[in-house]
Amino acid sequence: MSLMRRLANAWAFRGVRCGVGANGGPRGIFPWRTLRAEGASPLFPPLDHALVQAVACELVAETKQPLSRQSLAEVRARVCKGLGKPISRSTVWRILDTDAIKPWRYKYWIFPRDPHFAEKAGPILDLYAGMWQGQPLGPNDHILSADEKTSIQARRRCHPSLPPAPGRPAYIENEYERGGALQYLAAWDVRQGYVIGRCEPKTGIAPFGRLVKQVLAEEPYRSGERLFWIVDNGSSHRGAAARKRLHHVDARIILVHTPVHASWLNQVEIYFSIIQRKVLTPNDFADLEAVRLRLALYEELSNHHPTPFQWKFDRAKLAALLAKIEARQKALADAQLNWLEEAA
8 A cells, every 4th residue: 555545544534423413523514525435536447547557667768759757747648648537646646656566767776797796795795794715804803995085076155055044944055166176085994993084186006005004004903913905996906916016015915806896895985975975965165175174074073983884795695696687687688589589
């Protein structure tokens, strides 16, 4: 049952017989009677429902309209024309909301195209579970998830922002002047929930190297036994060359790369999403120094009570995900083959 229908049922009046013989409640008060199944709009039989669903599911490119998606108003207008009678937007919405499959909705996702996805993702998931090469990690082993958040702009608004007032939110001017951009490099301690970061004018091998040296200068990393660095395949820390380079910096460093198109396995991305929501939005900074100061202050605030993320995606869930993707690929390939055979 849809949310709208549950609300309608919850608020529907029901007649209650009073002791004096008259109906209490609205049915006894109002001179007219309206059953819940009746109303100003006519009823729509299953065939009408099917037309609404067909219109919503139709590819917009086949409608000869210059659109990529249909709005609810556009679906309603086409349905009214097909039915030859009026229908409200809310009725169209209720009909579509009851569908289990909604082809008119879509969501972006990144396909795991690395041929060695499981082999590369497995060791990272093992580290998150406190294991390495089948052995538990020791108390002096540290896992650092590192990356760069690039092109953080300082947007100077053309007019001062207005603070919130009773009955309205704060007003942020839509137009802005760009005050430059900086890069925020950070290393997230997976086991401790501690973060070390720095701002740089550009990304690259040298800025990332400065982040590494900054981490190595602090305890407990300065005296740690093994330092696992989880990174993606960005140019600052890509491939065997980066492993060799960082091993020369400190022999305790073990660089672990995520698979291609799998930055979501890197926990520092969660921290970046938090600062995007809580620190950088709305973007209203006078200059880059204000951006740098805000990031540093939030980093300090976060480290007052370090809390690691509750990571739940493990090797078993990875295997299930890859099996699901493989099954979908096989089903799609079989369908295409059947179509080609029928066409021939």
